Amino acid sequence: MRVIPDMSNAIELTEVSARHGATTVLYDLTVSIPAQQVTAVTGHNGSGKSTLLGLLAGAHPAAAGSLLRAHQHNAALVVQRSEVPDALPITVRQVVTMGRWAHRGAWRRLTREDRAVADRCMERLGVAALAARRLSTLSGGQRQRVLLAQGLAQQSDLLLLDEPATGLDAEAKEQIAALLTEESARGVTVVHATHDLEDAANADHRIVLANGRLVTEQGPHGEGRGGQASVSPSGERPVPTSPVS
Numbered sequence: 222m223r224v225i226p227d228m229s230n231a232i233e234l235t236e237v238s239a240r241h242g243a244t245t246v247l248y249d250l251t252v253s254i255p256a257q258q259v260t261a262v263t264g265h266n267g268s269g270k271s272t273l274l275g276l277l278a279g280a281h282p283a284a285a286g287s288l289l290r291a292h293q294h295n296a297a298l299v300v301q302r303s304e305v306p307d308a309l310p311i312t313v314r315q316v317v318t319m320g321r322w323a324h325r326g327a328w329r330r331l332t333r334e335d336r337a338v339a340d341r342c343m344e345r346l347g348v349a350a351l352a353a354r355r356l357s358t359l360s361g362g363q364r365q366r367v368l369l370a371q372g373l374a375q376q377s378d379l380l381l382l383d384e385p386a387t388g389l390d391a392e393a394k395e396q397i398a399a400l401l402t403e404e405s406a407r408g409v410t411v412v413h414a415t416h417d418l419e420d421a422a423n424a425d426h427r428i429v430l431a432n433g434r435l436v437t438e439q440g441p442h443g444e445g446r447g448g449q450a451s452v453s454p455s456g457e458r459p460v461p462t463s464p465v466s
């Protein structure tokens with residue numbers, strides 16, 4: 222891993238492009254992810270937020286450009302709930318405990334400490350009482366909390382979340398926002414994709430994408446850095462400049 226000389230950033234992307242198959246979906250992205258801060262990634266559907274999280278996680282390869290990293294652990298990536306099959310025949314405890322595989326490997330015995338970490342994460346997300354339930358029997362919001370608990374159980378210094386508050390009620394949304402702030406205060410670098418402009422406004426740092434390009438980057442180290450895409454800072458869809466037939 223090449224380490225960034227300036228340790229105030231956990232990851233630096235320079236002119237990074239990414240593809241799905243033959244189609245380029247992120248173009249020449251130059252952005253920084255400040256260490257131990259909360260970064261929000263916004264933009265309309267299909268603007269490239271999930272792909273960017275995949276790049277940051279190391280799960281999606283860059284087609285061009287460079288990524289420099291200063292984080293120590295493999296990223297904990299909490300995917301969108303819709304990415305996880307509803308009917309997966311495993312319990313809540315098993316799902317959260319899978320977060321410990323990052324430390325032990327899938328085929329090693331889990332230790333007492335692993336089980337204690339999983340228990341603490343379930344408590345923190347308010348799903349401890351559901352531990353023995355099958356994932357398939359939970360509500361959408363409960364399932365979302367379980368996935369978040371799994372992400373926390375990885376105890377990574379880089380926590381990436383794809384729309385973690387989608388489908389949650391207002392109280393749960395506030396809890397998740399507080400949890401992300403707590404994690405960054407503990408030294409974790411947090412990046413979350415969101416459609417909620419209030420969540421984005423509360424982040425330390427914001428990256429706005431449109432059509433796979435950077436619109437603006439605002440925050441502790443990227444003040445005012447912007448791209449060429451013509452959209453509002455909220456990542457709203459561009460207003461057509463010519464009549465649409």
Ligand SMILES: Nc1ncnc2c1ncn2[C@@H]1O[C@H](COP(=O)(O)OP(=O)(O)OP(=O)(O)O)[C@@H](O)[C@H]1O
Pocket residue numbers: 241242246264265266267268269270271272273414
């Ligand atoms: N597996 C895939 N194969 C082909 N194209 C894909 C795939 N995943 C995403 N894309 C395309 O890549 C582009 C960016 O998608 P991405 O999921 O990163 O956007 P997003 O901003 O996260 O969207 P949303 O807000 O809907 O979650 C879109 O045009 C999408 O159609």
